[in-house]
Amino acid sequence: MIPSDNSTTQSPSRKREGLGVGKSASPSQAHPRPLPQAGGEIRTDWTREEIAALFDLPFTELLFRAAEVHRAHHRPDEVQLCTLLSIKTGGCQEDCGYCSQSVHADSGVEATKLMDVREVLQRAAQARDAGSQRFCMGAAWRNPKQRDMPKIVEIVKGVREMGMETCMTLGMLTPEQAQQLSAAGLDYYNHNIDTGPEYYERVITTRNYQDRLDTLDNVRAAGINVCSGGIVGMGETRADRVGFVHTLATLERHPESVPVNALVPVKGTVLGDMLADTPLAKIDDIEFVRTVALARICMPMSMVRLSAGRESMSEATQALCFMAGANSIFTGDKLLTAPNAGDDEDAALLTKLGMKSLAGEEPMRACAKEPAE
Ligand code: SAM
Ligand code: DTB
Numbered sequence: 001m002i003p004s005d006n007s008t009t010q011s012p013s014r015k016r017e018g019l020g021v022g023k024s025a026s027p028s029q030a031h032p033r034p035l036p037q038a039g040g041e042i043r044t045d046w047t048r049e050e051i052a053a054l055f056d057l058p059f060t061e062l063l064f065r066a067a068e069v070h071r072a073h074h075r076p077d078e079v080q081l082c083t084l085l086s087i088k089t090g091g092c093q094e095d096c097g098y099c100s101q102s103v104h105a106d107s108g109v110e111a112t113k114l115m116d117v118r119e120v121l122q123r124a125a126q127a128r129d130a131g132s133q134r135f136c137m138g139a140a141w142r143n144p145k146q147r148d149m150p151k152i153v154e155i156v157k158g159v160r161e162m163g164m165e166t167c168m169t170l171g172m173l174t175p176e177q178a179q180q181l182s183a184a185g186l187d188y189y190n191h192n193i194d195t196g197p198e199y200y201e202r203v204i205t206t207r208n209y210q211d212r213l214d215t216l217d218n219v220r221a222a223g224i225n226v227c228s229g230g231i232v233g234m235g236e237t238r239a240d241r242v243g244f245v246h247t248l249a250t251l252e253r254h255p256e257s258v259p260v261n262a263l264v265p266v267k268g269t270v271l272g273d274m275l276a277d278t279p280l281a282k283i284d285d286i287e288f289v290r291t292v293a294l295a296r297i298c299m300p301m302s303m304v305r306l307s308a309g310r311e312s313m314s315e316a317t318q319a320l321c322f323m324a325g326a327n328s329i330f331t332g333d334k335l336l337t338a339p340n341a342g343d344d345e346d347a348a349l350l351t352k353l354g355m356k357s358l359a360g361e362e363p364m365r366a367c368a369k370e371p372a373e
C-alpha cells in the first residue's frame with residue numbers, strides 16, 4: 001500500500017530512416033546572456049529562446065530553479081497517485097510510431113472490445129482501495145464512435161459515484177462528444193501533443209499536430225480539465241523538446257496535468273525497432289530530468305506527471321524528477337499494455353523519500369474556484 005495521508009482526502013513516418021536518429025544537443029558550457037527568472041509567475045508568452053536558455057542551464061542551477069517554482073505552488077512532499085486501465089486495447093488504425101496498440105505495429109498486442117461497465121467499475125474499486133485518487137481510462141481509438149458514447153458516459157458516472165476522479169483518453173473528440181463527456185461529469189481528458197511540432201510528422205502520419213490542438217480546444221471549451229503532455233526519448237533533439245514544452249506552455253491556459261512519458265521501447269513498433277541497439281535506445285536520465293524541470297518552470301501550477309518509463313528508471317532518477325517538480329505518478333503494475341513500477345516498489349520508494357499521497361486540491365483547480373475580483 002502506498003503511504004497516504006487521508007486526513008483531508010480528496011508513416012510513423014514509414015520512412016524509418018527519416019525518424020531523426022539525430023543528435024541530442026549538449027548543454028552549452030557558458031551562459032553569457034541573461035536568463036529568464038523562474039519565480040513561479042504564470043506566463044503563456046514563453047519564447048522558444050527562453051525555454052532553450054533554461055534547458056541549457058547547468059543541471060544543478062536548473063534543478064534549483066525548478067524546485068523553487070515547485071515550492072511556490074505545491075507541497076514538495078506530496079505526490080498524486082493515479083491508476084490506469086485500458087478499457088479497449090489494440091487494433092487502433094492510427095500509426096503512432098511508439099504505440100504497441102497500432103494495427104501498423106507487430107507487437108503481439110491483441111485487440112479487444114470495449115470492456116463491460118461492471119468490470120471497469122470493479123477495477124476502479126480495487127484502485128480506490130489501494131489508495132489511488134484518480135482513475136484514468138484509455139481506449140485504443142483514433143476517435144470514439146457515437147455508438148460507444150452511452151457506455152463511456154455510464155462508466156464516467158459510475159466511477160465518479162465511487163468517489164474517484166475520472167480521466168479518459170479516447171483519441172480525437174468532436175465538440176459535441178466533449179460536451180457529452182462534460183455533462184457526464186468527466187474530470188479530465190488526456191490527449192497528448194507527444195512532441196514538438198517539427199518532429200510530430202516523423203512519428204505519426206495519420207493525423208497532424210493541429211488535429212491534436214483542435215481536440216484540446218474542444219475539451220477546454222466543454223469545461224473539462226486538460227491533461228496533455230508527451231514522450232521523451234523518441235529520437236528527437238533537444239530543440240524538439242523545447243518545442244514540446246513551448247507548445248504546452250503557450251496554450252491560452254496551461255493544461256492542469258502534464259504527463260511526461262519516457263518512451264517504452266516496444267519490439268514491433270517503428271520506434272522500438274528503430275532505436276533498439278542504438279545510443280538513443282534509452283533517453284539519457286539527466287536529459288529526461290531536465291525536461292521535467294522545464295515543464296515545472298514553464299507551467300508552475302500544473303500537475304507534472306512522471307508517467308510511462310518509470311519501471312526502467314532508477315530510484316535516484318525518479319527522486320531527481322520529484323526534485324525537478326514531478327508530483328504525480330501512475331501506480332499499479334501495468335500502464336495500458338506496458339509494465340509499470342508496481343505498488344510495492346512505489347510504496348517503498350515513497351517511504352524512503354518521505355513522500356506521501358496528495359491530500360489537498362490541485363492548485364489550478366482550487367484557483368479556478370476562487371471568485372473573480
Ligand atoms: N488513443 C488515444 C490517443 O492516442 O490519444 C489514447 C491512448 S494513447 C496509448 C495515450 C498516450 O500514451 C499517447 O498519446 C502517448 O503519449 C502515450 N504512449 C503510448 N505508447 C507509449 C510508449 N510506448 N511509451 C511512452 N508513452 C506511450
Ligand atoms: C500518458 O501520457 N501516459 C499514459 C496515459 N497518458 C494514458 C499512457 C502510457 C502508455 C504507455 C505504453 C503502454 O502501456 O502501452
Ligand code: SF4
Binds near residue numbers: 095141142
Ligand atoms: Fe492509437 Fe492512441 Fe496508440 Fe496512437 S497512441 S496508435 S491513437 S492507441
